[in-house]
Amino acid sequence: MSLRHSSTGSPHVAAARPEEARDALRVIETTGRDALTEMRQLLGVLRSDFGAPPDLSPSPGLAGLSGLADQAAMAGVHVELDIRAADLPEGVELSVYRIVQEALTDVVRHAAPARCRVTVEDTRGTVRIEVTDDGPGGRVLPGRPGHGLIGMRERVAVYGGTFTAGRRPGGGFGVSACLPYGEPA
Numbered sequence: 610m611s612l613r614h615s616s617t618g619s620p621h622v623a624a625a626r627p628e629e630a631r632d633a634l635r636v637i638e639t640t641g642r643d644a645l646t647e648m649r650q651l652l653g654v655l656r657s658d659f660g661a662p663p664d665l666s667p668s669p670g671l672a673g674l675s676g677l678a679d680q681a682a683m684a685g686v687h688v689e690l691d692i693r694a695a696d697l698p699e700g701v702e703l704s705v706y707r708i709v710q711e712a713l714t715d716v717v718r719h720a721a722p723a724r725c726r727v728t729v730e731d732t733r734g735t736v737r738i739e740v741t742d743d744g745p746g747g748r749v750l751p752g753r754p755g756h757g758l759i760g761m762r763e764r765v766a767v768y769g770g771t772f773t774a775g776r777r778p779g780g781g782f783g784v785s786a787c788l789p790y791g792e793p794a
Contacts, residue, residue: 670702671695674709674727681713685722686742688713694731701790704764705729705738711761712740712784720744720782735770735789743781761786 671692678688697705709727716725723744730737758774761784765772768788777783 668699668703669706669710670699671697671705671729673706674729677706677710677713678727681717681725684717686713686716686720686725686744687723688725688727691726691728691730694729694736697731697736698790701736701768701788704767704788705736708738708761708764708784708786709740711757715757715784716740716742716744716782720746723781734791735787738786738788739783741777741781741783745780746776746782758784 671694674690674692678690681688694705709729713725713727716723720742721744723742725740725742725744728737728739761774762772765786765788768790770786770788772784772786774784775782
C-alpha cells in the first residue's frame with residue numbers, strides 16, 4: 610500500500626467501518642494528551658530551580674488530595690473535600706491534582722484563615738473541579754510568586770476545557786474548571 614493511498618483511505622475507513630475509525634481517533638486523542646502531559650512535566654522541570662534534582666516520583670492524583678487538604682489545614686484553612694471521581698486517565702488526574710493544589714495554595718496565601726470546599730466530579734467524560742473559600746482575600750504572604758491562575762488556565766487549555774476564577778458575590782473567591790477527556794470507559 611502506498612503512502613498516498615493510505616492517506617486518502619481514511620475517509621473510506623471512516624465511512625465503511627465507523628467504529629474502527631472511532632477507535633483510531635481515541636488512540637490518537639490519548640496519545641496526543643499523553644504527549645501534552647509529558648510536555649507539561651518537562652516545562653515544570655524547566656520552571657524549577659536549576660541545580661535541584663528533578664522530581665521523578667510517580668505523578669500525584671486524586672489519592673493525594675487529602676494530603677493537600679491536610680497541608681492547608683496546617684496553615685489555617687479548613688478544607689472540605691467532595692470527590693466523586695475515580696479511574697480518570699493519569700494525565701487528567703495529574704491536572705486535577707495540580708489545579709486543586711494551586712487553588713488551595715492561593716487560598717492559604719490570600720485568604721487564610723478560611724473555610725474552603727473542594728469538589729471534584731466526573732460525569733460522562735468530563736471532570737469538573739470547584740474550589741471555593743469564604744476568606745476575605747487581599748492578603749499576600751511574602752515569598753516567591755507561583756504560577757497561580759495562569760498555570761490553572763494552561764492546564765485546562767490542554768484539554769480544551771473551561772476555566773473561571775474570581776470573587777464570589779457572597780464573599781470569598783472561587784475557581785471552576787471543566788476538563789473534557791473523552792468517553793467514559
